Amino acid sequence: MGAVATAPRTEFSLRQRLAHVEQGLFVFGMTIALCVVGALTTDGFLSLNNLSSILQLSVTFGILGIAAAIVILGKGLDLSLAAVAIVTAQVTLELMRRDLSEGRAILLVVLFALVIGLVNGFVVAFVEVPALFTTLATGQLVLGGVLVLFLEENIYSLPEGSAIAVLTDGSILGVPRAVLVGALVFLLGWLFISYTSVGRLIRAMGDNFDTARAMGAPVRPLQVLTYVVAALLAAFAGYVMISTENSVETTGTAFDPLLFTAVTVAVIGGVSLSGGKGTLLGVLAGTLFVGVLNNLLVLHSFSTATQDIVRGALLLAAIALDAWLHPRDEETAKTDEL
């Protein structure tokens, strides 16, 4: 290397330093800060009951967050997850109301979720429609189509003695079963992303699609796979949801908060929308953060409108931070990394 006349830049900008911080740890820290705020401003935040209910309520969108993260890691995006989760729950209960056995109802609905995943994946990977539009459309289609063609009640309750209830019933060694189920899904997701070649290639594909394709990775099947896995996880999240809440509404109120949380949890946890970056540990941190936040909003008895504003602002802040830390513009990225 020739003589270097000017000293290379050794000072790092705030952005460069932040980009190297493990975002999961950062969000864990923020969650703890939020807990401190909660303990100081409300009675009963720190009660065992409340903390345990935060965890139980977080499981549904935690699973959705994992689903969203798997797709986003591969540089995709799935906005139909919340719709799939809700519809899964509704249709299963409707089928059971029509005297189908529970096992068959679940089997049918899971097959349906599989088809949604395949459709999403096919349209994104082979027809090359941007993921944002594809999944927004399929999500609306599923939600609306099921409501119009299929559902006959405004609210569905879980029948007595249903197998779905067992998912989150009671606790084992003092740990609520819902939390154990969530932990299991988290563990499986982590193994999938980190210890299967397919999971690793999904991340690589998110990092650089052209490189992955040129070196012989089956990129299109991989894309389809991410959407299928995500849709199946979303269906599972749907079952966890009715299991913890015992009922599901067919109006919009059940849908909106879920749509918000799935992507938010992933992005807050550091799964960058530019693909290939982020860890499931971050998603876990994001889940806890949103869980605590939701809880505090309720404890402070803010109106739903105020809650929406807070959540919306949070999502915007997280996405803006992501865009700042991981700029998508090639030229900026290059000059920064030199």
Added chain:
Amino acid sequence: MSPLEAVSRQEGAEDPVVRLSGVSKRYGGAYALNSVDFEVFPGEIHAILGENGAGKSTLVKIISGATPHDQGTLWLNGEERVFSAPAQAADAGVEMVYQESSLVESMTVAQNLFLGREKVFNRLSGLNILARELLESHNFHIRPEHAVSSLGAAQKQMVEIARAVHRKAKLVILDEPTSAVTPEERLQLFMSMQRLKRDGVGVIFISHNIEEALTEADRITVLRDGELQGTLLKEDFRRDKVISMMVGRDVEYARRPAGREADPDPVLEVEDVTLIPLVRNMSFSAHAGEIVGIAGLVGAGRSEVAMIIAGITKRRRLRGGKVRFRGREVRYRTPRQARRDGIVYITEDRKVSGFFSHLTIFENIYLGHLCGSKWLPPFYSPRERRSIGQRFVDRFSVRSLQPQLANLVEISGGNQQKVVLAKGLTRKPVVAIIDEPTRGVDVGSIEEIHEMIRDLADDGVAVVVISSYLPEIRALSDRILVARQGHVVAEFDPLEADEERLMFAAVH
């Protein structure tokens, strides 16, 4: 260095539009431009010549504000400037006409001409009349109401030139204006350059084509490896002089003879392959155990053919011809199919499609290894990643303090290139097509990479090296092919071919 010194032009009282003094630009550790002096006067056509990677683009990027320089001084209209955005340079009267047009394809010619300068209320017909006047004053036969997407490459450049004139540019930079145009269009382009000159505009014109520069330019500046080789006045224009300035090098790479005979039957045969728009009837073959070097200029269609062979380009662009692998005709739909058959293509543009910038060295190599297998193994083994990663880091002498932890963005270009090679070659391929193996690589690594490529051939792989870097072609190849304008025009024995002869074949 060069026997020629930069000659300053006696232009009386006139000041240069742009003047650079001792300007340098570094990327990572390497100089893309090293202490270059350069100036353009009003009403002058100044050609910049040089091979790929000589620093031509970097030079005009600095002038047009696309990238700031690290050292030295730049004066524009007598004022010292450092541009941090192209808009600043445009405000100062510098207009860049790129190879890839910067026009908005879906708008009409007239709309593009006045884009960003419209009045608040503007009528399309008024716009069209103004545009027609502007275009006709240049003798450009382009209808202002036509959509830009319907224009050819040269017409787009003309629209850009007209726009530059409309914006009262003082300096117009043309980047390889003639690389994709027909002969008539080329003439028209030159006429418009002459017109700019008459209007007192400074013109910088980047080219590979020596002939064009010799006939059209008032002065020629030659760059090589980021260094100024000299600026020639019109009376000193001689083709052989320019060529020797462009290619003459102090470095000569060691040539290691082949360790084995090439197989008599070819593994890969390319027959009359035609691709729109660059490739016409390209034919060549590769035998196991030999290195075929394909020389030529950028745009000669070499990479395009390689990417068709390896299944990377969409095969519907194929307009005829055959690719035979082991005697069987193949048309791969995806790179995966080619990779399964043992055909590996190592990209010329590693940043775009060579590596995963946010994954570690080991992971890059191991993922490449996994994708080379017929079926993806279900599980990913960190232990195997370490062992395979370490083996190939050693074999390809990738230097990094922590190959386990270092991401690809954090290592030098030479080491990145070695990782890209390792990633594709963990399993012995049947055919390896290596495109510009040492572009942007430090001198030390070049020799090492050449050794690896020779090892590959001695191991029985059919190696095709595509390179615009003649010393490399000469040092590596067992057979040298020269491609020009989409087909192979000459074949040389490496011991007979000197750089002048190769360059001559590539240009004429």
